[in-house]
Amino acid sequence: MAAPQTLAPQRDDPSCSAIALHDISLSFGGLDVLRDVSLDVRRGEIVGLIGPNGAGKSSLLNVMSGFYRADRGGVSIDGTRLDRLRPQRVARAGVVRTFQNLGLFAGMTVLDNVLTGHALHGKVGWPHYLLRTRAARTEDRRNREAALDALASLDLQDHADTLVSALPYGVQKRVELARAKAMTPQTLLLDEPLAGMNPDEKHEMVSAIRSARDIRGTTVVLIEHDIGVVLTLADRLVVLDRGRVIADGPPTTVAADSAVIAAYLGTRH
Numbered sequence: 001m002a003a004p005q006t007l008a009p010q011r012d013d014p015s016c017s018a019i020a021l022h023d024i025s026l027s028f029g030g031l032d033v034l035r036d037v038s039l040d041v042r043r044g045e046i047v048g049l050i051g052p053n054g055a056g057k058s059s060l061l062n063v064m065s066g067f068y069r070a071d072r073g074g075v076s077i078d079g080t081r082l083d084r085l086r087p088q089r090v091a092r093a094g095v096v097r098t099f100q101n102l103g104l105f106a107g108m109t110v111l112d113n114v115l116t117g118h119a120l121h122g123k124v125g126w127p128h129y130l131l132r133t134r135a136a137r138t139e140d141r142r143n144r145e146a147a148l149d150a151l152a153s154l155d156l157q158d159h160a161d162t163l164v165s166a167l168p169y170g171v172q173k174r175v176e177l178a179r180a181k182a183m184t185p186q187t188l189l190l191d192e193p194l195a196g197m198n199p200d201e202k203h204e205m206v207s208a209i210r211s212a213r214d215i216r217g218t219t220v221v222l223i224e225h226d227i228g229v230v231l232t233l234a235d236r237l238v239v240l241d242r243g244r245v246i247a248d249g250p251p252t253t254v255a256a257d258s259a260v261i262a263a264y265l266g267t268r269h
């Protein structure tokens with residue numbers, strides 16, 4: 001019998017870069033938000049991005065996903081520059097971001113919300129949809145299958161026809177992850193995916209994120225304030241403080257780093 005196919009790429013292969021940031025700097029009206037940030041995220045890695053409030057974490061995800069344009073530095077995948085692309089093109093290149101506050105349409109069903117990700121992602125132009133060409137119908141069918149797969153992977157299949165507004169907050173957060181997963185990203189950028197969840201909902205979300213990596217080999221960069229969760233989920237922790245990377249390494253080593261502890265306790269030297 002043939003050996004089972006391994007979907008997750010070799011995580012230890014340093015040549016397998018999922019996304020790389022080179023000397024990123026960003027400021028708003030004289031406020032330095034990011035300062036010379038360099039980061040190489042390897043394929044299949046789960047990276048926890050942590051740091052005190054206002055450290056620049058969301059801004060960094062915005063730069064990676066094309067929502068912000070850095071003043072200096074570059075973002076690339078395997079040498080291909082992303083930093084001049086709009087978010088929609090970055091998503092097509094495989095890098096998909098979720099937001100801290102839900103970006104769902106409350107008055108639409110769960111399935112339709114998940115399908116909106118594809119509306120941005122579609123390759124077949126609108127004239128095909130207008131004329132209901134075969135290409136449009138095929139893309140429609142594929143999108144629907146991918147959406148239903150993503151819903152099933154998060155145990156949301158029974159909610160496909162439910163209005164988002166009728167669901168508890170924790171389930172809505174899973175719908176948001178399903179929408180991102182349905183776009184079959186190589187890299188998921190998750191901005192506080194567990195915020196506001198109860199312990200059971202957190203547990204389910206952690207499993208969903210881990211399985212995205214374990215089953216599909218998806219690279220994950222996530223911002224999370226619950227340090228207990230980050231320590232169990234992440235392969236690597238990157239700590240930002242006042243726009244700079246102050247630590248980058250294995251979670252237990254980083255959590256014990258005196259500069260990190262000082263940044264969190266507000267006792268910087």
Ligand SMILES: Nc1ncnc2c1ncn2[C@@H]1O[C@H](COP(=O)(O)OP(=O)(O)OP(=O)(O)O)[C@@H](O)[C@H]1O
Nearest residue numbers: 028031033051052053054055056057058059060240
């Ligand atoms: N579009 C913007 N215009 C002006 N200032 C901004 C903008 N985006 C971010 N900032 C500022 O950049 C700094 C870093 O914000 P950012 O949201 O990236 O931090 P964070 O580490 O994600 O914080 P938190 O953990 O509180 O969400 C803050 O001072 C914020 O006010």
